[in-house]
Amino acid sequence: IDALHGAAPVRVERALANTITDLKDPPYTTANLLGALALHGAVATVQALSKTWGVEPEMKRRRSRYDTAADSSRCEALQSRVRGIFACQGRGAAEQASTSTLS
Numbered sequence: 001i002d003a004l005h006g007a008a009p010v011r012v013e014r015a016l017a018n019t020i021t022d023l024k025d026p027p028y029t030t031a032n033l034l035g036a037l038a039l040h041g042a043v044a045t046v047q048a049l050s051k052t053w054g055v056e057p058e059m060k061r062r063r064s065r066y067d068t069a070a071d072s073s074r075c076e077a078l079q080s081r082v083r084g085i086f087a088c089q090g091r092g093a094a095e096q097a098s099t100s101t102l103s
Helices: 002-007 009-022 030-039 043-053 069-087 091-102
Strands: none
Touching: 002 009, 002 043, 009 030, 009 043, 030 043
16 A cells, blocks of 8 residues: 555545545544554555544554454554654654564
């Protein structure tokens, strides 16, 4: 998604806005969609759209009865990593985001 956003940002933004509108069951908010994209590695896209839309990604995960403590700790570690990427500012943020998603 980051590569697509880099090539055609307006089209990707329009497609994601339509996705928010089209997803009814369960409904997605803009913050939900940005959080899902961030968890799946589309950090550059999320950073750009977060600024454009004025919305921070919501890093919420639904729990199931099959979750284990290990799953929860992995999820929390990933959420912390994504929050750290968003805490960076300036030119270094894009460089840190690209190296963070590769590790």
